Amino acid sequence: MLILNVISKLILNYIQVKKMARSAKIVSTGAYIPPIVVTPEEYEKMYGVKVDPNFVERTNVRIKRIAPPGETPATMAAKAAQMAIENAGLDIKDIDYIILGTDTFEAIAPPTSPKVQYLLGGHKYEIPTLDIGASCAGSVYLLDVAQSFIRANEKYNNILVIGVYAMTRYLRNKFMWEWLFSDAAVAAVVSASEEPGYLATKLRADGSFWDYWGIYFGPTKNVGELIKENPDIIYLDLRKAYPPVNEMYWPKLIEAVMQEGRFTKDDITQILFTQVRLQTIQTVMKELGLPLEKTHWVMDKYGYTGNTSALLALHDALANGKVEKGKVVVFVQSGVGYQQGAIAFRWI
Template identity: 30%
Template sequence: MPIRAARIIGTGSYLPEQILSNAELASRLDTTDEWIRSRTGISERRIAAPGEYTSDLACNAAQQALQMAGITADSLDFILVATTTPDLVFPATAVRVQRKLGATKRQMPACDVQAVCAGFIYALSIGDSLIRSGSAQRVLVIGAETMSRAIDWQDRATCILFGDGAGAAILEATTESDHAILSTHLYADGQYEDLLRTPGGISHGLLLDPSSGSGLLHMRGNEVFKQAVKALEEVVDQTLAANGLDKAQIDWLVPHQANIRIIQSTAKRLGMTMDRVVLTVNRHGNTSAASVPLALDEAVRDGRIQPGQLLLLEAFGGGFTWGSALLRW
């Protein structure tokens, strides 16, 4: 019996209209455009409009992916939304996306995945497993965030980093394992939670409250940077070893867009020049779970990614959570 694998048949993305530049931030905070760019690589980021929610961003990205794949939402078997900024505590943002896409007729399952910036990699791995096991034929995987709603805009160490957006990918079962997801690798280490977190939460009896700082992002940047570089170097080596590949065989690195220095470190580990790395951090900032699918969709649509090429996707996020996906396009 042929081995089932999952291939990506469509990608999509969405960015809110509002652009927040470094210059505008510098007019509000003790910072400069040069300071932000030299330390992060970011020049601007997108901000969701009032009344524009994570599910709205997710739906726009999903519709683009469906259009590229040439299928309808009712032909899906599962919807996964990776997000750390859901519309509501419940129901899941994925359920709201299902309704907005008009995909309720078959009552397909839908749920959220919360692994912060590594969320899309986690959700992609789950989707891949659903297809490999025969539980699904088609899975919609979305990374969507409105990180601007969880930011302290007076904290220059964090507010310069994050933006809003959504990216999507549609997985479909295939027996052509040479053009599919080859492997995924997921990790977590909860002992570092205090380095990157949002204080408060329902079981603490606290919800989002900007006046008290509850629910707003707190980060110890230098320590996060050190752990991210180490973890991503290890996951690159582990992914290559698991597939019996040499680093020179990777055609494209599609990384989480957190910080240009972290991305450069991973590229160096792979012996890659930066022209083989998909970069959007300068225009998008850190969009958490949305960053990898946003970068992937851009490189697919502009023709950089071609059939037969080998792609390494990786991400690192709060928790800490991190992971990678290796796929042949």
């Protein structure tokens, strides 16, 4: 009897150790890049809005990508997701959960992710879905939710995360700052791993900035009355300028995940930021004492693509051979509301 009790305890201890060892890793990416490309000169001809060359130099947003008629957030998301699934060597039936992040949803209701599930053929397997609204910090939040689900629950082995951005549909094209925004979709498959992939996350938010920048159309009163009072309420509105929160907090977020994840600057292969302003990325890398070779930017090729941008930078960095196996990839993002976050994975 004593021997049986000892054996039982050893088995339970083994099971607990195995559960504690369960981790999550990014195994693939996919992207949808709209084919319509607009230059600053073409934008001025189309809308009579001149894009200041200094603005282009600061941001490094040199073109605008626009989704063609017929594409919607769901169709763009499905195309990026299908590529990620194929790049992982999987089929839709292998996916245990679909999590989609955006601030340009297909509709206020129902959520967008079930439609994407259907477009992928996932309805045949009743794959659960979830929408997340974390604005332009979305990729970090998506990855954090996915790794949390995988590490906490053994029935989730492959989670498909998707970011989609269709902000050009919310523009009036009357102001120069609207030049920034493009459309895109990106996806990644996050899978269970016995080898440590996920390392650390640091999230933060400050709701005192909620009314600075956004699309403020919602049921604060009868929506018909809202539109009658202000027809422009359905469009993106920059009400106040943000202080330099990225310069202030991105280094702190990176240092926080380095400390929690127990890795050093030498372990980092890439730090991938929200792709809104190249000068900010350069400033932060200099403050961290890291060479620009350890980051990657895509706003010059794709425009600013909001919540998709950090994962889109990963997708492009992988295509260009810039991600070193065994090293650490850090994602750092900011979004209106406002929300910020960093998450670190070892590339295994």
